Amino acid sequence: MSPPQALPTASSLTDAGIAHAATNSNTTTMKNGSSNGNGASPLAGLDASKIAVTLTSNPRSVPEPNSPEVFAQKTCTDHMITASWDAERGWHTPELKPYGPFSLMPTASCLHYATECFEGMKLYRGWDGRLRLFRPDRNTNRLLTSAQRIALPAFEPSEVAKLIAKLCAVDGPKWLPKGREGQFLYVRPTMIADDEALGVNMPRRAMLFVILCFFPNLDVSVPGAVEIKKPGLKLLASRDDMVRAWPGGFGYAKLGANYGPSLIAQGEARSMGYDQVLWLLGKECDVTEAGASNFFVVWRTKEGQLQLVTAPLDERIILDGVTRRSVLELARTRLISGWAGAGVPEDEQLEPVEVVERKFNMGELLEAVDEGRLIEAFAAGTAFFIAPISLIHFRSRDIEIPLAAGDSGKYAKTIKTWLKNIMYGKESHEWGVVIQEETIAPQ
Amino acid sequence: MSPPQALPTASSLTDAGIAHAATNSNTTTMKNGSSNGNGASPLAGLDASKIAVTLTSNPRSVPEPNSPEVFAQKTCTDHMITASWDAERGWHTPELKPYGPFSLMPTASCLHYATECFEGMKLYRGWDGRLRLFRPDRNTNRLLTSAQRIALPAFEPSEVAKLIAKLCAVDGPKWLPKGREGQFLYVRPTMIADDEALGVNMPRRAMLFVILCFFPNLDVSVPGAVEIKKPGLKLLASRDDMVRAWPGGFGYAKLGANYGPSLIAQGEARSMGYDQVLWLLGKECDVTEAGASNFFVVWRTKEGQLQLVTAPLDERIILDGVTRRSVLELARTRLISGWAGAGVPEDEQLEPVEVVERKFNMGELLEAVDEGRLIEAFAAGTAFFIAPISLIHFRSRDIEIPLAAGDSGKYAKTIKTWLKNIMYGKESHEWGVVIQEETIAPQ
Numbered sequence: 001m002s003p004p005q006a007l008p009t010a011s012s013l014t015d016a017g018i019a020h021a022a023t024n025s026n027t028t029t030m031k032n033g034s035s036n037g038n039g040a041s042p043l044a045g046l047d048a049s050k051i052a053v054t055l056t057s058n059p060r061s062v063p064e065p066n067s068p069e070v071f072a073q074k075t076c077t078d079h080m081i082t083a084s085w086d087a088e089r090g091w092h093t094p095e096l097k098p099y100g101p102f103s104l105m106p107t108a109s110c111l112h113y114a115t116e117c118f119e120g121m122k123l124y125r126g127w128d129g130r131l132r133l134f135r136p137d138r139n140t141n142r143l144l145t146s147a148q149r150i151a152l153p154a155f156e157p158s159e160v161a162k163l164i165a166k167l168c169a170v171d172g173p174k175w176l177p178k179g180r181e182g183q184f185l186y187v188r189p190t191m192i193a194d195d196e197a198l199g200v201n202m203p204r205r206a207m208l209f210v211i212l213c214f215f216p217n218l219d220v221s222v223p224g225a226v227e228i229k230k231p232g233l234k235l236l237a238s239r240d241d242m243v244r245a246w247p248g249g250f251g252y253a254k255l256g257a258n259y260g261p262s263l264i265a266q267g268e269a270r271s272m273g274y275d276q277v278l279w280l281l282g283k284e285c286d287v288t289e290a291g292a293s294n295f296f297v298v299w300r301t302k303e304g305q306l307q308l309v310t311a312p313l314d315e316r317i318i319l320d321g322v323t324r325r326s327v328l329e330l331a332r333t334r335l336i337s338g339w340a341g342a343g344v345p346e347d348e349q350l351e352p353v354e355v356v357e358r359k360f361n362m363g364e365l366l367e368a369v370d371e372g373r374l375i376e377a378f379a380a381g382t383a384f385f386i387a388p389i390s391l392i393h394f395r396s397r398d399i400e401i402p403l404a405a406g407d408s409g410k411y412a413k414t415i416k417t418w419l420k421n422i423m424y425g426k427e428s429h430e431w432g433v434v435i436q437e438e439t440i441a442p443q
Numbered sequence: 444m445s446p447p448q449a450l451p452t453a454s455s456l457t458d459a460g461i462a463h464a465a466t467n468s469n470t471t472t473m474k475n476g477s478s479n480g481n482g483a484s485p486l487a488g489l490d491a492s493k494i495a496v497t498l499t500s501n502p503r504s505v506p507e508p509n510s511p512e513v514f515a516q517k518t519c520t521d522h523m524i525t526a527s528w529d530a531e532r533g534w535h536t537p538e539l540k541p542y543g544p545f546s547l548m549p550t551a552s553c554l555h556y557a558t559e560c561f562e563g564m565k566l567y568r569g570w571d572g573r574l575r576l577f578r579p580d581r582n583t584n585r586l587l588t589s590a591q592r593i594a595l596p597a598f599e600p601s602e603v604a605k606l607i608a609k610l611c612a613v614d615g616p617k618w619l620p621k622g623r624e625g626q627f628l629y630v631r632p633t634m635i636a637d638d639e640a641l642g643v644n645m646p647r648r649a650m651l652f653v654i655l656c657f658f659p660n661l662d663v664s665v666p667g668a669v670e671i672k673k674p675g676l677k678l679l680a681s682r683d684d685m686v687r688a689w690p691g692g693f694g695y696a697k698l699g700a701n702y703g704p705s706l707i708a709q710g711e712a713r714s715m716g717y718d719q720v721l722w723l724l725g726k727e728c729d730v731t732e733a734g735a736s737n738f739f740v741v742w743r744t745k746e747g748q749l750q751l752v753t754a755p756l757d758e759r760i761i762l763d764g765v766t767r768r769s770v771l772e773l774a775r776t777r778l779i780s781g782w783a784g785a786g787v788p789e790d791e792q793l794e795p796v797e798v799v800e801r802k803f804n805m806g807e808l809l810e811a812v813d814e815g816r817l818i819e820a821f822a823a824g825t826a827f828f829i830a831p832i833s834l835i836h837f838r839s840r841d842i843e844i845p846l847a848a849g850d851s852g853k854y855a856k857t858i859k860t861w862l863k864n865i866m867y868g869k870e871s872h873e874w875g876v877v878i879q880e881e882t883i884a885p886q
């Protein structure tokens with residue numbers, strides 16, 4: 001077997017692959033079915049409208065907010081959504097069905113080769129009594145990006161968004177009922193390859209599933225619940241021999257392969273009293289992410305310019321966080337000329353900031369601290385939301401980070417409030433997508 | 444919560460973690476049980492002697508060698524071995540039981556965070572009629588290394604070796620019977636975290652399992668079977684935006700997280716007519732691995748010295764392959780003064796080589812080709828064994844690699860023969876570990 005004569009140049013290979021995958025995810029192609037490349041019948045696209053619904057006959061009880069059961073993070077709602085795919089037929093009919101275990105052969109690809117990716121979202125019970133998702137289109141688009149990086153099948157992202165909304169509509173009313181305003185359920189869309197062939201090959205079978213899980217809410221105080229300590233985060237800077245992601249790797253995608261390998265460093269950090277790892281990269285110790293969140297600083301440049309700074313996306317090292325993006329977009333629209341909104345007390349008014357996405361390193365951060373120019377730092381992500389940082393341990397040095405607003409920096413506090421107002425419906429905004437709740441028959 | 448006052452220096456953190464894990468894997472500690480750190484009852488070590496055996500009541504039939512069923516790589520033998528672990532009790536009783544699916548909750552850690560690692564081995568039916576494993580201690584030691592990198596529990600490697608031997612002893616006689624001399628079954632020890640808590644945390648539950656699977660044997664010709672094309676491998680050099688492993692990453696460990704992310708590049712290579720990806724790293728295009736195998740060249744230096752060269756282990760980029768190590772060890776003992784063993788025809792005799800583990804790059808390889816100094820290249824790994832390479836496509840250039848012995852280079856051919864002689868019992872050697880077969884009652 002000789003390679004074909006007219007080969008694309010090496011530099012076009014991956015671009016070609018991505019273009020190919022993107023074509024497969026095209027709305028029209030997918031909904032109408034695309035070819036499997038053998039000239040055979042077209043592959044079926046993912047179609048949320050065909051969903052088959054089987055409600056549970058064994059409904060379970062809803063845990064109290066921040067109860068030990070919630071802290072265990074094992075409790076999901078009554079139902080889940082699954083959709084199977086195979087390389088011969090494409091996507092099968094999606095199902096909403098009782099939550100329960102999967103049956104996987106010991107040879108399943110996802111158990112050996114980490115052929116898996118996921119998303120993290122939240123379903124919010126707003127102060128106006130309505131259920132909302134926050135920018136679900138960003139998550140479903142990113143799920144497609146992740147799936148393509150890990151050789152899982154393409155789909156039309158809006159069809160996944162419809163499936164997520166369906167599960168929220170069915171289980172939201174019971175599991176995040178009215179009366180729980182200001183609280184949330186965690187939404188976990190996941191894709192795995194469940195091929196049974198043990199060879200290291202592109203998956204020919206896969207499954208999408210969506211579950212709703214209880215996570216602790218570190219923002220609410222619930223009488224009688226597990227007590228929440230809520231200091232600023234304390235971060236331990238990573239060492240040279242524990243690198244999370246690298247150029248040409250897959251740090252930008254939400255792959256399982258980015259998470260498991262970080263657990264040893266995270267476990268060491270926690271055993272030493274830190275909350276998370278601050279992931280550095282390269283000889284200059286570029287600052288990339290904090291735990292599984294994006295990392296922001298507010299500092300004043302030597303020239304006196306106030307800046308909100310976070311690492312850039314262009315090298316594809318860091319995750320394109322939905323919270324990260326939202327922080328940047330809000331700061332660019334609301335902080336550009338400062339913040340002194342109606343009724344904002346004088347001491348909560350904010351000086352304008354320049355919003356900067358650029359590579360920065362620990363040397364710059366240390367210099368800013370030593371010269372009194374570091375204003376605050378915070379982590380931003382779905383799971384831990386906006387989390388102020390109070391300390392970074394780097395090469396035997398404890399770097400104290402100011403918390404000007406008591407338990408937070410002022411910028412983190414204000415941005416967090418803006419985001420919560422959108423998520424919980426205090427502010428009407430296109431990012432807050434209302435879920436029409438379904439009443440299901442008593443079971 | 445403040446971090447403790449007397450912190451270890453950052454540089455000792457991971458070393459400390461590894462030392463801790465190594466302590467947990469200490470034979471005496473594990474077999475007698477180690478503490479779970481809470482002053483509670485000791486954790487149980489993995490103990491193969493306690494195995495609980497449940498034989499299948501539904502025995503299946505054995506496929507023909509290299510039949511389509513074998514090429515599908517989905518067929519396993521009648522039984523498997525499983526052993527569960529949890530953070531409260533340690534290792535539970537290992538079980539040998541009928542092969543079948545696992546039941547995993549949708550929240551299982553291994554489905555989200557790639558908390559999984561594996562090994563690849565073969566069980567050989569020797570020409571003397573006996574079953575052998577090849578250096579199983581190297582695989583079980585490496586499984587421990589991988590488990591520690593991905594936050595899975597420690598164990599005494601020799602206990603895993605005993606479990607593997609047990610499964611081979613029970614299923615080997617039927618599934619790799621006498622009469623199939625020169626053939627093998629593929630052995631897949633695997634560890635996964637099956638925690639049901641969705642938080643990104645160190646696993647508190649895990650499972651070890653071992654299965655025996657049919658793989659095609661590209662070295663035997665079976666009348667009537669699927670025809671095997673057996674050219675030299677054609678490799679496509681990787682691009683800058685598809686990097687397999689990185690300093691400080693986990694390329695040295697056999698984690699799922701190294702395999703899934705390579706599938707897109709592999710799929711592109713195959714769709715263009717290549718067999719595997721040649722993984723390069725960095726600006727100098729250091730040569731690291733070929734597919735999931737180690738990569739070797741034989742070249743003559745500018746000074747005229749013949750060398751067998753492969754990438755070094757010290758940066759922890761490449762896998763410490765059992766075949767790689769065996770090639771190096773055989774070459775160092777048998778090729779140092781050339782090879783002209785008894786009865787070796789003159790044209791198969793080999794000039795002495797210097798054996799070198801060092802970083803080398805595509806520039807050096809191209810220069811050697813252009814100056815006529817490249818003698819041969821081959822990949823070495825368990826799955827594809829010793830595979831001669833005939834072509835590398837790098838930056839729009841097809842680099843032809845000599846195959847001096849027809850379908851192989853002469854060094855690869857000789858080393859392969861030596862290894863086969865050990866694996867299949869033509870040569871008695873400590874690396875070939877004989878399995879005492881068990882006769883199980885008719886089912």
